[in-house]
Amino acid sequence: MTADIPSLGITAELRVALQTLARTPELLLALDFDGTLSPLVDHAEDARPLPRSAAALAAFAALPRTTTALVSGRALASLRLVATPPQRTLLVGSHGAETWLGPDSPAVSLTAEQESALETARAAVARELSRIPGTLAENKPAGVVLHYRLAEEAAARAGVERLMAELAHTPALHLSHGKMVLEISVINANKGQSLDLLRQETGATAIFFAGDDVTDEHAFAALRPGDLGIKVGPGNTQAQFRIAAPASLPDVLELLLAERTAYLSP
Structure with missing residues (x-):
C-alpha cells in the first residue's frame, strides 16, 4: 500500500x-x-x-x-x-x-576511492556542525550521518541543502534522507x-x-x-x-x- x-x-x-x-x-x-x-x-x-x-x-x-x-x-x-x-x-x-x-x-573494507570520498564527506559534515547549533555527526565505518533533530529547522534545512550541493560532485558518495538525518555513505x-x-x-x-x-x-x-x-x-x-x-x-x-x-x- x-x-x-x-x-x-x-x-x-x-x-x-x-x-x-x-x-x-x-x-x-x-x-x-x-x-x-x-x-x-x-x-x-x-x-x-x-x-x-x-x-x-x-x-x-x-x-x-x-x-x-x-x-x-x-x-x-x-x-x-x-x-x-x-x-x-x-x-x-x-x-x-x-x-x-x-x-x-x-568487517567493512573500503577502496582507496571510497576512503577518500568518506574523508570528504566527514569534513563537509564537520563544517556544518560548526555553523548549525544542535547538529550532531555520527561516524560509521562506511559513512557519516548529520543529525539535526535538535537544530533550528530553517538553519538545518539550509545546511542539508549545502551538503547535498557540495557532495553532489563526489560520485562515490550516496546520500539519503531519514527522520531528521542526512545519511552519507560510500556503499550503496x-x-x-x-x-x-x-x-x-x-x-x-x-x-x-x-x-x-x-x-x-x-x-x-x-x-x-x-x-x-x-x-x-x-x-x-x-x-x-x-x-x-x-x-x-x-x-x-x-x-x-x-x-x-x-x-x-x-
Whole structure:
C-alpha cells in the first residue's frame, strides 16, 4: 500500500495475518531498532529497547525454525551497545553496509576511492556542525550521518541543502534522507537488499518486518506474498499494516510469539 493508512492496533485482519505467519515452516523475524524496538530519543546513545519487546525478541531467538534479526541504520557497534541483542540474532547495520551473520562475518573494507570520498564527506559534515547549533555527526565505518533533530529547522534545512550541493560532485558518495538525518555513505546499500540476503541465508519461508522510517520502505518493498510488514507510526508506506508507536509493538510480538510457540509445540 502507498496510501497513508490510519494508525491501527491489533485488528481482526492483523490477528489472522499473524496467526497465518506463525505457521510458516521457517520464520525470519526482522526488526528495525530506533523508532521500532526503541522509542526515538534526542541522543542516540540513550536509546534502549522497550522491555516487553526485548523479552519477546529473546524468546523468538530461542525458538527452533525461527531466526531473529535487527536491521538498522546504526553502525553495528552502536547497535550492539544499545540493543544488547540475543546472541543468535543476526545484525544488519548502516542500512546494509554492515552485516553480521556470525563470527566469520568480514568487517567493512573500503577502496582507496571510497576512503577518500568518506574523508570528504566527514569534513563537509564537520563544517556544518560548526555553523548549525544542535547538529550532531555520527561516524560509521562506511559513512557519516548529520543529525539535526535538535537544530533550528530553517538553519538545518539550509545546511542539508549545502551538503547535498557540495557532495553532489563526489560520485562515490550516496546520500539519503531519514527522520531528521542526512545519511552519507560510500556503499550503496538498503534494507530491502538486506532482507533479500537474510532470506537467502536463513532459508526463510516467510518474513515479519517492522520499521518506522522512510529507509524502511525499501524493506517493505522487498516483502513477498506470505510475508508481513508493519509500519510503526505515521507516514505513507507500502506495509500491509500499521501500529501507532513502538509502545504498540509488544502486543503484536507477543501474539505472534504465542501462535508460533503453539505451532512448534509437539
